[in-house]
Amino acid sequence: MMHHDSNTTIATSGDVHVLNIWECPSLIFFPISKFPSTLKKLEIRDCARLESISEKMFHFNNSSLECLVISRYPYLKIIPDCLHKLRELDIYNCENVELLPHQLQNLTALTSLTISHCENIKTSLFQWGLATLTSLKHLTIARIFPQVASFSEGQRLPLLPTNLIYISIKDFQNLKSLSSLALQILTSLEKLWIQCCPKLQSFCPREGLPDTLSQLYIRDCPLLKQRC
Structure with missing residues (x-):
């Protein structure tokens, strides 16, 4: 169990499946050498001084960790390149994080990916190689690539x-068009949410949207409001 205060300690008894490290502004080093081999979910939030997680903190060929959630963690730079069994990866408000294409492409079991408010990511969406992740079902991207007009x-x-x-x-x-996402070929797409894109002029390809789409949500996109 992890207590979320400045006097954080870890007490482990039996198999540890979930580890939450929350709101620890004074924590600098992880108080354990390796995370438990049985760990299925790791969540780190609001740890302004905590050292970055690294591959050495995970057991060799780690096969248990399925969910990694990280928020407001300034020292995080890259995701450890050993978490090939991840099913969910959520990264919020990490100003120094960088996504390396080969690391994303190795996450072949990933079903859900959220990258939000990480404005210093330099690797373009095209280079992420998401098309190879055939298990991916849910994708959220928000406030990255502040200057991009098209993906x-x-x-x-x-x-x-x-x-x-x-x-x-x-x-x-500054996003103006979603045409490059080729939404019409996403033949399993059921829900499409578009929010706070003030310069977005077009989201629907000429070929139309998939017949499977049942929910379309558009908010705070004034140019689309005029057109639609």
Whole structure:
């Protein structure tokens, strides 16, 4: 169990499946050398001085960790390249994090990915290689690439896996078009959310949207309001 205060201690008895490290502004070092081999979910929030997690903190060929949630963690720079069994990865408000394409592409079991308010990510969406993640069902991207007007970079290859069920796109201040996402080929898509994209002029491809789409939510996109 992890107590979320400045005097954080860890007491382990039996198998540890969930470890939450919350609101520890004075915590600098992890008080354990390795996370438990039985760990299924790791969540780190509001730890302004905590050292970055690294591969050495996980057991070799770690096969148990399925969910990693990280928020307001300034020392995090990259995701450890050993978490190939992850099913859920959520990263919020991490100003120094960088996504390395090969690391994302190794997450072949990933079903849900959220990257939000990480404005210093330099690797373009095209380079993430999400189209190879055939298990991915839920995708949320928000307030990254503050200057981008389109995700394509002139490329024609698919950016997203066709089996996505849910997509949420939020807080892109200069985004003008979603045409490069080729939404029409996402033949499993059921929910599409678009929020706070003030310059977005077009989201629907000429070919239309998938017949499977049952929920379309658009908010705070004034140019789309005029057109629709």
